[in-house]
Amino acid sequence: MINFQYLRADTQKKAIDALAKDASAQFIAGGTNLVDLMKKGVTSPQRIVDITHLPLKQIEKVPGYTRIGSLALNSEVAEHELIKNNHPLLSLALQAGASPQLRNMATVGGNIMQRTRCTYFYDTEMPCNKRIPGSGCGALQGYNRMHAIFGASDKCIAVHPSDMCVALVALDAKVLVSGPKGNRRIEFEDFHRLPGNDAAKDNVLQQGELITGIEIPDHPFTKNIHYLKIRDRASYAFALISVAATLDIQNNVIQDVRLAMGGVAHKPWRLPAAEEFLKGKKVSEEIFREAAKIAMNGSKAYEHNAFKLKMAPAAIIESLKIAAKLD
Amino acid sequence: MENKLKEPFMPPIDRVDGKLKVTGAAKYSAEYNIPQMAYGVMVGSSIAKGIILSMDTKAAENAPGVLGVITPFNIEKPAGYNIETSGNISATKKGFNVFDDKLIRFSGQPIAIVMADSYERALHAATLIKVNYKKDSFQTNLEKAIPVVKPLEGNAFKDYTRGDVNAWKTAPVKIEAEYNIPIEVHNPMELHAITVHWETPDKVLVYEKTQSLMDTQEKIMELFGLKKENVHIITKFIGGAFGSAFNVWPHAVAALIGAKQINKPLKVVLSRDQMFMNVGYRPQSIQKISIGAQPDGKITGINHEAISMTASYQEFTEGIVNVSRMLYDIPNVFTRYKIYPMDLSLPTWMRGPGETTGAYALECAIDELAHALKMDPLKLRLLNYSDTDLEKQRPYSSKYLKEAFEIGSEKIGWNDRHPEPRSMPEGDWLAGYGMGSGVFIGWRGGAQVGARFTADGKLLLQSAVTDMGPGTATAMTKLAAETFGISPDKIVFEMGDSSLPPGIMQGGSGTTSSLGTTVNNATLSLKKKLFELVKNKAVFHTETIHDVKFEDVVFENGQMMLSSDHTRKMSYSDILESAGLDNIEFIEETKGFNNVDYSTYAYAAHFVKVLVHPATGVIKMEKIVSAVDGGTIVNDKTARSQIIGGVVGGIGMALMEEGVVDNRYGRWVNNNFADYHVPVNADVPHIEALFVNKPDPILNPMGSKGIGEVAMVGFAAAVANAVFHATGKRIRALPITPDKII
Amino acid sequence: MDKKVTTPIHSSARRNFLKQSSAMVALALAPPTILKAGDKKVEDQIAGYFEKVPVKLEINGKAHALSIEPRVTLLDLLREQLHLTGTKKGCDHGQCGACTVHINGKRVNACLTLAVMQGGNKITTIEGLANGDELHPMQEAFIKHDGFQCGYCTPGQIMSAVACVKEGHAESDDDIREYMSGNICRCGCYTNIVDAIKDAKKGGKSL
The missing domain is CATH 3.30.365.10 (Aldehyde oxidase/xanthine dehydrogenase, molybdopterin binding domain)
Incomplete structure (x- = not known):
C-alpha cells in the first residue's frame, strides 16, 4: 500500500471540498472495503479523507420516512428498534451480510459504495474493465460462477455484493447525496448502474459527492417478510442468490409486494414485472411460480453460473412462500 | 512392554x-521481536510458465527503508545450491531452489524478496518491481493433461493385483462410478512465517513454522553448509498446519538468504493468497471404482484407479488407492495410481493424505453397491469385514471397527431411519443418513x-x-x-x-x-x-x-x-x-518399531444426518457421530477435539472446499478466505466424538494407535451418502454445493 | 559479515512527497538532528518523520501517544510496533476474524482498521482481557471446554465471544453459531467453542 495522506474532515463541506478538488482522494468510513482494496492494490488513493467524525449517524423517524445517516453502522441499523419494527426486511438483510465484526465497522454509506468482489477485479494481474478500462473482462470466459445473470454486458459481468442494498431497493429507499453542486436525492433503483460500455463506474455519484444518508418511505411491509440468502456455507459468505420478498396481504389477497434479488446483477436487482403480476392475486404457490418465471425474463448465464437460472426462480418462490407463511 | x-x-x-x-x-513464528529486525515480502510471478528475461528492481531498491532486493539476477547462492545431484535424476525429482534460475514453473512462484526496515515499506516496495517474461504454454487442467501429458513412472506407480482383475465384471451385482475431488488447501489459520537471525556468519537462529524440527534443521545445515550446533530452530507454537509445514518452503529459504545478505534479523510472513501456491495443497484426483458382489452382498472383486497430479518440477505421491486393498475382505483386487506433472506448485500431505482421498471414493462406492443390492450399507460393511490384512498377509494387531460401528450407529439412531432414498421428508427439507469408514495406519x-x-x-x-x-x-x-x-x-x-x-x-x-x-x-x-x-x-x-x-x-x-x-x-x-x-x-x-508380524490401523465410523432443501440446494449438517478405534486414548479431552476437528475438515471437504485455477492463466482465482470456503461455526452442529478406547497390544506400551488423520478419513463419503439418502441424487464430484443439488 | 546489499542504492530523491512542493516545507520543518547528511538514510528518516502522524489511543487501559504512518493498520500497529502479538493475523482482509479486538467495547477486525483513525478510542486486545493473573471467565471456559487446538484463532474467538454474549447474541446454540461465524477455526473446535460460550454465559460472572 502506498503511503497516503490522511485528512480528518470535521465538517461535511470540508470533506466534499477535499474530494472535489482532488481526483486521487477518497472518503473513508468503516474501511472494510476500501482498506481491503488498497491492500490488494486495486485502488491507490493518495489522499484519504476520514469522514467518521461527521454527524451522520442518526437513525430517526420523520414524517413519511425513516432517515438513516450514512455513517450509521450496519450492526446499529440492524438492531435498532425503529428498523426492526418498521423495516424488518432491512434488519434481516443486514444480518445476512458479512460477519458481526464487519457489521460493527461497515457503515450504511460504505455498504452502498462497496465494490464488486469479482476475483478478476481483485487480482491486479488479471484483465478487468472495471479496474483498467479496455483491459477486457476476465470473468466473461473465465471462472464466472458468482457472476451476473441480469443486465451484464460483455464489458463486465460482475455482481454487486451487498445484501443491505437488496432490501433498500425493494423498499424504494432514496439515497441522500451532498456535493459541490448542492444536495440531491437519488432513487435507490437509479443509484447503482449497469456496466454497459463503462464498467469502471459502479453508480451515478459524481466526484466529490458524499452520501449523507438514506430515506425509507413508510410502507406496510412489516409482517410478511423474508430475506433468503443461498450461499456456499451457512454464514459469512457472499450470496449465490439472495431474494428480498415482502408482501402486504389482506384477506389472502396480495395488496402490494416487493421483490428484489442479490447476486444476480451489477446492481441490486428489483423485479418489477413479477411484482406487478402478483398484485391483486390470491396467495398461492402457483402464482409464486408464475411470478418467478416472469422475474427470469431476460436472464442470461455463462459457463459456470447456469445453475443460477434454476436457483434464482427457486429462491424467489421459496422466499415468497416463507414471507407469505405458506408452509 | x-x-x-x-x-x-x-x-x-x-x-x-x-x-x-x-x-x-x-508465541508463533512471526511473533518474536528481535532488535533491528527487518521485514521481507515475497514477490510472485504473474505467469504460469516461461522465463524471466529481465527484472527492473530499481524503484523498489530506491524506495524508502528498503535494505535489499534479491532476485534470480543477483542472488548469492548458498553452498547447498551447488551440490551436484546424480546425473540420472528425473526432472520431476529435482525440485527447485528459490531464485536459483530464471525459469517460471507456476504462477505465484517466488521471484524476489524485498526487505525493508518496516513491514509497510517492504510491502509497498514489493509492488514496484517490474518483470519482463517470455511466456511458454502450460497445462494446469488435469482433465486436459491426461490425453496429452505423460504420467510419471516408477515404483510408486506399479499396478497392484490380487487374484483375478476381472472378477468384479463377472459378478451378478456390480457398480462402476467415477469420483472427483478438487484441489483442497490446508489453510491453517496461522500464515506460514519465518524469523531468521544470523548471530554470526555461520550460526543461525530460526523461528520457523515446522512440523519437523529435525528435518528443518538438517535442510538448513545442508543449504548453508553449517554445523548442527549452529542451526538453532525454535517452534514453540504452530497455528495449525495439517501437513503444510513439513517442507522448508521457498519463502523460508529466501528469508535465510535475505537475512544473511542484509546482515539483519529478518521476518517473512506469507500472505493468505501466497499460502495457496507456496506451501502445498491436496492434489486434485479423479478416481474410478468398480465393484462386483454376489446377491447376498459378498464382494468378489474391486478395481480402484486413481489419477492425480504433482508439480512439473517435483514428485509428490500419496497412497490414494491403498485403502481398497485392505479395508474389506475382497479376494480379487486391482489398483492403479497415476500422477501427471502440472504447471502448478508442489502438492503435499494434507490431513489423512491419500486415505482421505481414496476412502471418499471407496466409501461412496460401497454405498452405491449397498443401494444396488438393496442392502443396509452398514450390513454390507459388516458382511465384508476383513479380519486379516489381505494385502500384507498378516493379522491386525487390533481392529475394533465393528465396535465403532456399533456405538456410532446406536448413537445416531441408524436403525430408526427409513432406508429408501428420499423417503424421510421433514417439512420442506429432506432428511438423509449416511455413513463412511475411515482407516489410517498406526506406526x-x-x-x-x-x-x-x-x-x-x-x-x-x-x-x-x-x-x-x-x-x-x-x-x-x-x-x-x-x-x-x-x-x-x-x-x-x-x-x-x-x-x-x-x-x-x-x-x-x-x-x-x-x-x-x-x-x-x-x-x-x-x-x-x-x-x-x-x-x-x-x-x-x-x-x-x-x-x-x-x-x-x-x-x-x-x-x-x-x-x-x-x-x-x-x-x-x-x-x-x-x-x-x-x-x-x-x-x-x-528406536522405531518395525511392525512386521502385524498390521496396525486406526479406524473411524462416521455417521451423519443431513437435511437437504431440494428447491434451493441448501444442505445442513444436522447430526454427526464419529466413533473411533484409536486404541487407548491418552487424554480424552484433547483427543475428542482432534476428532471434531477432523470432522469439521471433512465437512469442508464434502460441502465447500475447492481450489480453483483459471486455466487460461494458470492462476488461482479463489485464493482467499472469502472465496475458498472453509466451515464456519454455523455450518457445524454438535459433534459427538466417541472412542472404543481399547488398547492395541502390539504397537506401543500405551496401546494407542493415533487419531489425527482417521478423524477425517471417510467423513466426506458419509456426507455424500447421506445426501443420496436424502435426495436420491448421487453427487460424486466434491464439493456438494447448492448448485449441484438443484 | 561483509556481504553487501545486492544493488547499489542511489542517493537520488526517491520520495513521492519530496518531489512535491511540500518537500521544501518538510525540510524546513525537519528537526536539525535528522538533517546531517545527504545520504539515503537521512532522506529515509526525513521521509519517515513526515509521513507519520500523531495518534493518541488507549490500549488495554494504557494511554499511548504514537507517531504512525496512515497506512498502518491497527493489527500491524499492535503486532509489529507495540509487540502485542496476541491479536493474530490470519487473512489480513476481514475474512477470518483472527484479529478481532474491541474498540470502545465493540468487536471489530483490526486488519481492516487504520490505526490513524482510532485517535481517542479505547482498544482492548486479548492481552487486556484478564484481570492480572485472574483469567476472564470466557478464557477459563475456553480452557475448560477445550475450545481450541492450535490456539491461533483463539484470541479472536475469545474477544468475539465476549462481545457476542454482551450483545445478547448468545441466547441459543444456533444464535451463538451464527454470531460466532465471523471467526474461523481451521482446527474445527466449533462444538467446544459453543459449549464454552454457553458455560461462560451461564456462569453469570461479569463478562
Missing part, C-alpha cells in the same frame, strides 16, 4: 499450554526424551518436537503423570526447540505413539533408578520379603510403596534426599 496404562485411567486434563493460548501469550518411530526429576518432586521432560494443535505436551504430561505416579502439575514437558534431545516430526498420527513410547520408557527408567537407590532400605522389607524386587513395588502419588503393604513407602523426594542426590537426569532413547 511394562509400564502399561492401567484402568481406571487418570481423568483427562486441560491443555497444559491453555493459559498461554487464551491470553495471547503463546511408531524413534524419539529421544530428556528427563530430569528433582528433589522438589518435579519432573522435567524435554524433546525436540513441535505441536500444531493436537496437544502433544498435554498428552505427554498426562502420560508421564499416569505412569510415574505424580500429579500432572508437577510435570513440565518442554518442546519446540532443536537443541533439545531429538524427537520426532509431528504428523501421520504418529507423534503420541512415538514420543509417548519414549516418555513411557523414561518414566519406567526413572522408577527403576529410584528403586535402585532404595531397594535395600528397611522400609520395603517385611517378614516375608527380604529381597524386594522392582516387581514388588508400585509407584503412586509420588510414593514408592510395597505392593503388598502400602504403608511401607517412601516419597520420591525422600528417596533422592536419602541418596544424597539433587536430581536424576538422563536421556531416554527409543
